[in-house]
Amino acid sequence: MRSVMISICVAFVLAIGSARLGGLLAQTTPEPQTHYKHGQGYQHSFENAEKWAKAFDDPARDAWQKPDEVLDALHLQRTDRVADLGAGTGYFSARIAKLVPEGKLFSVDIEPEMLRHLRERARHENLGVLVPILASTESANLPEPVDLILVVDTYHHIDNRVAYFSKLKASLRPNGRLAIVDFKADSPEGPPPEHRIPPEKITSELDTAGYTIVATHPFLARQYFLVFQAKTS
Numbered sequence: 001m002r003s004v005m006i007s008i009c010v011a012f013v014l015a016i017g018s019a020r021l022g023g024l025l026a027q028t029t030p031e032p033q034t035h036y037k038h039g040q041g042y043q044h045s046f047e048n049a050e051k052w053a054k055a056f057d058d059p060a061r062d063a064w065q066k067p068d069e070v071l072d073a074l075h076l077q078r079t080d081r082v083a084d085l086g087a088g089t090g091y092f093s094a095r096i097a098k099l100v101p102e103g104k105l106f107s108v109d110i111e112p113e114m115l116r117h118l119r120e121r122a123r124h125e126n127l128g129v130l131v132p133i134l135a136s137t138e139s140a141n142l143p144e145p146v147d148l149i150l151v152v153d154t155y156h157h158i159d160n161r162v163a164y165f166s167k168l169k170a171s172l173r174p175n176g177r178l179a180i181v182d183f184k185a186d187s188p189e190g191p192p193p194e195h196r197i198p199p200e201k202i203t204s205e206l207d208t209a210g211y212t213i214v215a216t217h218p219f220l221a222r223q224y225f226l227v228f229q230a231k232t233s
């Protein structure tokens, strides 16, 4: 099965798109098949990464997503190994790749169309460290442990999160970090309200999964930005 992607993408695109982009999407994007299963991600069928790239990589997004400030706050080293979990069209991956030229970047997604797009983007933009990884809904399928796993606008799409993130600890190197950025309840962008996860719930879920919160960055007006590490004992 080649197409599972999340509803936030629809809400996200429609919300951040300009009137021109909204019109374009209305004309060209098939009606998504959305559904919600209790305790699982909110998903829909998806194809055509290039159309989604117009929204995800819209420079207007930078004003509220603040990608460079987000990455600055994570203090990456040139040799770091990073996973961009739910990489989409590479909005964050393209920036991360330039920060870790002597490290590795695994750009992970469950959508094969996104991986094809990422591969082409890496070639066109000379992002030599970018390695596309096809995930499943049960596993990120990372080939080796990393220093940072970044999850932007994707946490709420993940199924069975306690089990998923409990297993994902094995993909963190010693002192490795898990950073989550996702939409606040009152953000004009984001998924329908019932699919927004309060930061307290994320912290609680990840506590159960074996993580402790190590930083909270308050500079994103529309999103929360939380950093976790695996508990040591």
Ligand SMILES: C[S@@+](CC[C@H](N)C(=O)[O-])C[C@H]1O[C@@H](n2cnc3c(N)ncnc32)[C@H](O)[C@@H]1O
Pocket: 004, 005, 006, 008, 009, 012, 041, 056, 085, 086, 087, 088, 089, 090, 091, 092, 108, 109, 110, 111, 114, 135, 136, 137, 138, 140, 151, 152, 153, 154, 157, 158, 159
């Ligand atoms: C809203 S997009 C965000 C993309 C990117 N992080 C960004 O900020 O532009 C969510 C992405 O997560 C992917 N995704 C959804 N569930 C996933 C999962 N369980 N594992 C990996 N990727 C997933 C989707 O295919 C989609 O590309």
